[in-house]
Amino acid sequence: MPQTLHLKGLGPAGALLAIRAAQRGYSVVAYDPAVDLxxxxxxxxxxxxxxTQIxxxxxxxxxPPAPLEVVAGLPTTRRTLGFEYRMLDQAAVVKALRESNVRVVAEYVPDGHPAVDCTGAPRxxxxxxxxxxxxxxxxxxAPRPQxxxxxxxxxxxxxxxxxxxxCYIQRTSEGWLYEETILATHCPADPAExxxxxxxxRNRLAERIARMGLDPESVSREEQVSIPMGTRxxxxxxxxxxxxxxINPATGYSLGHALEAADDVLDGRRLGGNLAYVLRQVGGELIARADGATLQDFFGHFFALDTERQLAYLSGRDGLAVARTxxxxxxxTGLSHEFLQPLFRRPWQVMRAVWARR
Ligand SMILES: Cc1cc2nc3c(=O)[nH]c(=O)nc-3n(C[C@H](O)[C@H](O)[C@H](O)COP(=O)(O)OP(=O)(O)OC[C@H]3O[C@@H](n4cnc5c(N)ncnc54)[C@H](O)[C@@H]3O)c2cc1C
Structure with a gap:
């Protein structure tokens, strides 16, 4: 008799866990009223x-993997990163869920087997x-090399x-996506705000693509992104x-972490990573407090680090590796860099903000 895994929430992370569990012989039942396969x-x-996370x-x-560029620093420097990037193929995910016989049900009926909560971060x-x-x-x-x-x-x-x-620029199944992105900011959860x-x-994006010589009339669709970071x-x-x-507050990403952690969760191992979590929360708080010149310069320094150090901060659960980066x-940057100043001038404010999201 196969073991049954119950999932509450079948967003991308829940779907990856469902696929891995089915590969390992589980029978999977997922409850998510919003997902239509x-x-x-x-x-x-x-x-x-x-x-590196797949x-x-x-x-x-x-x-397939694609190289990635970064443009940062004062003055700006363009670099090709030492690691590649891959996009989730949603059609392949749907196919895998179907072939694994993952059952998606409209109503969650607790039957003595607690479900794994995959319902996303609190907003x-x-x-x-x-x-x-x-x-x-x-x-x-919008033809582009990478x-x-x-x-x-x-x-x-x-x-x-x-x-x-x-600006984040990525090739997708719908063509090239140009996304004007605030990495981390304090903002009310209220959608109107x-x-x-x-x-x-949107105005900044319009100005940017005009500078790049692209025609706003040829935009096929707009995507709006709102990701709560640092809450659980x-x-x-x-x-x-x-x-x-x-969700890593240096990127807004979580799916790489989900891939790395799926087997641990299925095996009942503790996930750990608390030190990495807290250090990244502090880093996210500093990003949210910095002005444009500070961030532009800071990320120039970050992406000048060697690839191993960059990846330790952007991915993984090793707190000591995050600290070493x-x-x-x-x-x-030196200790006097503007980015670090809130740690010296207002340490309690930084810690209080991190504590409020714990
Ligand atoms: C436009 C956009 C682009 C992004 N790009 C990236 C990226 O490139 N890389 C990356 O790693 N991350 C990206 N993210 C971040 C993203 O939020 C997370 O990485 C990812 O969505 C987390 O997946 P999740 O399944 O944990 O949560 P969610 O995506 O939030 O999914 C939660 C699911 O749970 C369901 N649910 C909620 N409440 C209940 C309930 N009570 N009962 C049952 N079901 C429930 C919801 O319907 C939903 O389907 C992006 C986010 C957005 C919005």
Whole structure:
């Protein structure tokens, strides 16, 4: 008799856990009233992960690897990163869920088997928010050689109506996506308040693509992104994905972490990673307090680190490796860098904000 795994929530993280569990012989029942596997793209976003985070069992669920550029620093420097990037192929995920006979039910009926909570991160006022507006262009209207993880060009001169933003550029199944992105900011959870910030981002995106020579008339669709970071469900039951605090406030990403943690959860191992979690929360808080020039310069230093150090901060659960990256960074920035000043001038404010999201 196969073991049954019950999932509450079948977003991208729940779906990856379901696929891995089915591969390992579990029978999977998932409850999510919002997910329709008859749609080609059941999840609302476009999701990328670093190639280094994809285990062999999930290889077929991602597009082929592509190199990534970063533009950062004062003055700006363009670099190709030492790791590659892959996009979640939603059609492949749906196919795998179907072939694994994952049962999606409309109503959650507790039957003595507690479900793993995959319901996403709590959307609260205490969260740090990643907010973005993205426009899709056909390959013909926006031909590009390669994707860009972060382009901070112009951040030092941006208007003060919203936090500083960079541009993320990625090839998707809908063409090229150009996304004006605030990495981390304090903002109320109220959608009306967030819409004001998204409107500023839309204006910045329009200016940016005009500078790049693209035609706004050829935009095929707009994507709006609102990701709560640094919050997690507080109950004691098993949690996975954004519900378990997997979202990294340096990127807004969690799916790489979900891939790395799936086997641990199925084997009942503790996930650990608390030191990494707290250090990244502090890092996220500093990002949210920095102005455009500070972030543009800071990320120039970050992406000048060697690849191993970058990946230790951007992915993984090794707290000491995260601390080593932070320590190595100060060789480039010095301790007097504006980015670090809230730690010296207002340490209690920083700690209080981190504590409020714990
Ligand atoms: C547009 C966009 C782009 C993004 N890009 C990336 C990216 O490139 N890489 C990356 O790693 N992350 C990305 N993210 C971040 C993203 O939030 C998370 O990484 C990812 O969605 C987390 O997946 P999840 O399944 O844990 O949670 P969610 O995606 O939030 O899914 C939670 C699911 O639980 C369901 N649910 C909620 N409450 C209940 C309930 N009470 N009962 C049953 N079901 C419930 C919801 O319907 C939903 O389907 C992006 C987010 C957005 C919005």
């Amino acid at each position: 008859n749609r080609a793209t059941p999840f609302p976003g476009t999701y990328g992960v670093f190639s 285990p062999a069992w999930a290889d077929a669920l991602f597009t 609260t006022d205490a969260a740090l928010w990643q907010l973005a507006v993205g426009w899709f262009f056909s390959d013909r209207d 994707p860009v993880f972060m382009d901070w060009t112009g951040a030092e001169a941006q208007d003060q109506h919203a936090a500083p933003s960079f 967030q819409q004001k910030v998204l409107d500023v981002l 469900r507080r109950h004691k039951e098993r949690k996975f994905g954004a519900a378990a605090g997997f 932070m320590w190595a960074l100060r060789e480039g």
